[in-house]
Each structure stands twice: as structure tokens, then as C-alpha cells.
Amino acid sequence: MRVGIEAITFAVPKFYVDMTELAERRGIDPAKFVHGLGQVEMSVASPCEDTVTLAASAGLKLIQKYNIDPNSISLIVVGTETAVDHSKPISSHVHEILNLSSKCRAFEVKHACYGATAGIAIATDWIMSRRAKGKKALVIASDIARYGANTPGEPTQGAGAVAMLISDEPKLLEFEPNYQGYFSSQVMDFWRPTYSKEAFADGHFSIQCYLNAFAEAYSMYKENFSSEHGEDLQTKIGSRFAADLYHVPFVKMAQKAHQKFTEIEQGKVIEKGMPEYDSFLQDFSSRVAPNLKLNARVGNIYTGSLYLSLFNLLEAKSEELAGKAISMFSYGSGCTAEFFSGIVMPSAKDIIKNISSEEILRSRIKISIERYERLLRESALADYNDADVSNPDHWDVSGPVLYLGTKDHRRQYSMSI
Numbered sequence: 001m002r003v004g005i006e007a008i009t010f011a012v013p014k015f016y017v018d019m020t021e022l023a024e025r026r027g028i029d030p031a032k033f034v035h036g037l038g039q040v041e042m043s044v045a046s047p048c049e050d051t052v053t054l055a056a057s058a059g060l061k062l063i064q065k066y067n068i069d070p071n072s073i074s075l076i077v078v079g080t081e082t083a084v085d086h087s088k089p090i091s092s093h094v095h096e097i098l099n100l101s102s103k104c105r106a107f108e109v110k111h112a113c114y115g116a117t118a119g120i121a122i123a124t125d126w127i128m129s130r131r132a133k134g135k136k137a138l139v140i141a142s143d144i145a146r147y148g149a150n151t152p153g154e155p156t157q158g159a160g161a162v163a164m165l166i167s168d169e170p171k172l173l174e175f176e177p178n179y180q181g182y183f184s185s186q187v188m189d190f191w192r193p194t195y196s197k198e199a200f201a202d203g204h205f206s207i208q209c210y211l212n213a214f215a216e217a218y219s220m221y222k223e224n225f226s227s228e229h230g231e232d233l234q235t236k237i238g239s240r241f242a243a244d245l246y247h248v249p250f251v252k253m254a255q256k257a258h259q260k261f262t263e264i265e266q267g268k269v270i271e272k273g274m275p276e277y278d279s280f281l282q283d284f285s286s287r288v289a290p291n292l293k294l295n296a297r298v299g300n301i302y303t304g305s306l307y308l309s310l311f312n313l314l315e316a317k318s319e320e321l322a323g324k325a326i327s328m329f330s331y332g333s334g335c336t337a338e339f340f341s342g343i344v345m346p347s348a349k350d351i352i353k354n355i356s357s358e359e360i361l362r363s364r365i366k367i368s369i370e371r372y373e374r375l376l377r378e379s380a381l382a383d384y385n386d387a388d389v390s391n392p393d394h395w396d397v398s399g400p401v402l403y404l405g406t407k408d409h410r411r412q413y414s415m416s417i
């Protein structure tokens with residue numbers, strides 16, 4: 001049975017900051033943010049935008065642009081680590097806003113940046129069990145990544161949502177569910193206590209945790225692939241991929257991950273100055289870097305980051321990659337990780353033309369670092385009952401769904417659909 005992605009799109013908040021301006025304001029060489037981390041711009045959510053409004057905007061766009069019948073959806077999963085309530089899931093708000101059928105399962109999933117991948121795994125198994133009976137699953141990744149001003153994590157913030165329709169009509173990407181590889185281990189690399197709006201990270205340790213999880217998950221993928229195809233484990237399975245996608249907390253992390261991947265394939269450590277390092281860089285430039293342009297302009301959107309990179313690939317390279325396998329690596333701090341793969345569908349190139357990432361990003365407005373700092377301060381209050389900071393007129397934001405603050409302990413949303 002075939003299963004995969006039938007439709008994909010994304011939403012970002014109204015505002016962004018320029019990373020050179022942020023670096024200058026912090027007294028840091030801009031080359032560190034732009035070249036050292038690979039980030040050029042960073043999306044920032046105002047107090048009128050939360051993970052409900054971002055998820056709903058992405059979901060609405062998906063339904064409208066791909067002409068999807070809401071009644072065909074019988075499962076909606078929102079992956080997030082930016083919950084708006086300890087009990088009520090984002091999915092119930094989104095279910096209402098998208099006018100989905102009541103004959104639908106709706107829930108939220110959390111495991112740091114892995115949440116949406118967990119949603120996809122659930123949707124894939126549901127469809128492959130044949131209990132979906134032709135119905136589809138809507139999986140939305142929605143997050144606001146925040147470490148706070150003047151922290152090492154600050155240049156690796158971002159905000160956005162990616163919506164994907166998973167079905168037995170994988171018009172964009174067909175999954176290869178027989179070959180997944182996963183890995184879990186309890187590590188304190190990144191976390192956000194319930195009393196804090198901002199995440200804490202042991203930054204350099206988190207990079208090592210990510211790379212270790214990558215090696216372990218890829219090793220399991222190779223075992224599964226080899227046993228299915230009767231090949232020995234020394235086979236360079238990685239050469240079957242025409243492109244490699246990674247979880248992207250910042251662009252340079254994908255380069256580090258791809259170096260690890262190359263080292264595993266070649267069975268040796270590669271260092272700058274070695275001829276192998278130059279060929280690794282060449283390979284990175286052709287199989288990975290072209291898919292990181294959106295991540296460089298949006299920032300870390302946590303669980304949606306891998307799928308933003310997938311959108312980038314489908315939009316730019318569907319024609320060239322039609323019929324070819326691509327790899328995907330999802331990492332959620334804490335940690336759990338998955339290495340999986342899919343085949344780009346020949347129909348993708350015509351279908352994805354419906355959506356322009358440039359148009360989505362062009363609708364954003366650049367704000368000054370002073371305004372961004374004010375926005376961070378006021379956003380910290382936005383979830384308190386009767387806080388008066390989420391007035392769209394104060395922030396000059398508009399959109400199909402906006403957060404208006406919490407009144408009488410209930411979150412209020414405006415809808416102009």
C-alpha cells in the first residue's frame with residue numbers, strides 16, 4: 001500500500017528581523033550569525049500570533065490551495081512544543097477553524113522538535129492498517145522558538161507552521177515505511193520548564209546529542225534496509241539518496257549532520273585540509289544546501305524545521321528529483337530521533353506550483369531590533385488573563401486568524417476567513 005504526502009504548505013508570522021542588525025545590536029561580528037550559524041533572517045511572532053494562529057493559517061492555506069475537502073480528513077495531529085494550554089490541545093481550535101468533520105480524531109503531540117514526525121508516524125500506520133478507509137490525515141507542525149534576548153540561543157530562534165496532508169495518494173512524496181530507523185536516550189540538552197516561556201539549552205552538548213542520535217538512527221535504518229534487500233551492512237546505502245534533509249535548528253547544523261553522514265559512509269573521520277573534506281563540501285552544496293534557503297530566512301521553527309526544508313526541496317527540485325529517493329532526519333531534544341526516506345513523485349512539480357514560498361516570505365515585514373525587543377517583552381505577558389498586549393491594532397498585524405488575548409480564562413481568536 002502507498003502512503004505519503006499529498007499536500008504541503010507553511011505559514012510564518014508577520015514580522016522578521018535581519019540577522020546582521022541583530023548581531024550589530026549585540027556587539028557581535030555579523031559573520032558569526034550569517035556564516036557561522038548560516039542564518040540571514042529570523043521570523044518573530046507578535047503577541048497576536050500563537051501556535052494556534054500559525055497552525056490554522058497553514059492548515060487553511062493547504063485546504064484552499066490544494067482544494068481539499070475538509071470532510072476527507074479524519075485525523076488531525078498538531079505537533080508542537082509551544083502548547084497554549086496544559087489540557088486543551090491546539091488541534092481542537094484548529095479543527096474548529098478549518099471546519100473539519102466531527103468524525104475526526106484530533107490531538108496534540110509533544111516531543112520537542114520530533115512532534116510532527118510522531119504525528120506522521122501515527123498517520124502512516126493508520127493509513128497502512130487500512131482502517132483509514134480512504135480518509136486522510138492532516139499533520140501540522142507549529143512552534144515559536146524562543147530563548148530570549150542576549151542568550152547564545154537568540155540567533156537560533158524563529159516561528160512558523162508547516163501543514164501536511166498524509167494519505168494513500170502521495171502526490172508529492174511517497175514514504176518508504178519499511179526502512180525507518182529510530183533512537184531515544186534521556187539527555188538534558190534542551191528543555192523548557194513549565195514556568196518558562198523561554199527554552200534552556202546546553203548548546204554545544206545539544207549538538208553532540210543530535211549527531212550521536214543521527215548516527216544511531218541511521219545505523220538502524222541501514223539494518224532495516226539491508227535485511228529487506230539482502231545486502232551486507234558495508235553497502236553505501238547513502239548513495240541511493242539524491243538529497244538529504246535534516247532537522248535544522250540553524251543551517252550550519254545541517255552541514256555538521258551531513259559531515260557525520262559522509263563520515264559514516266566513508267568509515268573515517270573527515271577534517272578540514274583533507275581532500276575528502278573538499279568532496280564532502282561539494283556533496284553538501286549539491287544534495288543539502290539548496291534545501292536550506294527557507295530555514296536561513298525563517299529560523300528554527302522546531303518541529304516544522306525538517307518539513308520547511310522538504311517544502312524548499314519540493315518547490316525547487318521536484319522535476320530534477322522525480323522518481324528519486326531522499327533521506328530525512330528528525331531530531332527532538334531530550335531526545336528521540338528518526339531517519340526515514342521517501343520517493344519524490346513525478347506529479348510533484350506541477351502540484352507544488354500552486355504555492356510560492358517567495359510570496360509567503362514577501363508578505364512579512366522587517367522590524368527594528370528595538371521593536372523586536374519590545375515584542376519579546378510584551379509577548380511574555382500575552383497568555384495572562386486580561387493582559388492587554390494582544391491588540392492587533394497596536395501591532396499592525398492582520399491575518400485570517402489572530403489571537404486577541406485571554407479573557408475570562410478563555411483564549412480569544414478573531415477569524416476573517
Ligand code: HMG
Nearest residue numbers: 029031032036112113152153201203204206207249332333
Ligand atoms: P555559540 O557558543 O554562541 O556559538 O552558540 P559558537 O561559538 O559555537 O559559534 C557558532 C559558529 O559560528 C561556529 O562554527 C563558529 O566557529 C562560528 P562551527 O565551528 O561550529 O562550524 N563563528 C564565526 N564564523 C564566522 N565569523 C565569525 C565567527 N565567530 C564564530 N566572526 C549554539 C551556538 C548553536 C550552541 C547556540 O546558538 C545555541 O545554544 N542554540 C540553541 C541550541 C541548538 O540549536 N542546538 C542544536 C542541536 S539540538 C536541536 O537541534 C534541537 C532543538 O531544535 C530543540 C528541539 O528539539 O526542540 C534546538
